[in-house]
Amino acid sequence: MIIEQALLQVKPGQSGQFVEAMQRARPLITAQPGFQSIEVRPAVDASDQYLLLVGWDCVESHRDGFRKSPDYPRWRALLHEFYDPMPTVTYFGPSIFS
Template sequence: MILEAALLQVKSSMENEFEKAFEEASTIITAMNGYKSHELQRCLEVKGKYLLLVRWDTLEDHTIGFRQSSEYQRWKKLLHHFYEPFPTVEHFELFHD
């Protein structure tokens, strides 16, 4: 299993709008092949900062299956205009349990 992690900085005063849009966007990602689960965490110290964690079966399920899909275009339209700066997405695999 692969863990996708992205630190999201939402533009000032757009947090509520982002959270509503994320609820809608969640239905897109949950329907993708290889999707396992996701969570969105709100930072306590920095307003507008979120941590998105998504679990995928394989790296390719995210980088090819999702990112190259028409569904990803809908995801982008719903969410990408909220970010400043645009987030870096990294992938992790379990080293030790």
């Protein structure tokens, strides 16, 4: 399993709306082939900041699957308006611990 990681900086004062939109968007990603898990965690010491962690079978499941799927434009429409700046996605491999 690989982990897709993004630090989401939500526009000030829009966290409540973002959380609602993320809840509506969740089924779009969980239905994708290769999807394994999703976590969205609010920062403890930075308001309007969230850590997105998505588990995928492989990078291609996200990059070539979800991002090219018919569900991705809806995901983007629900969530991307909240970000400033747009997040950078990083992929991480298997844990170094067994």
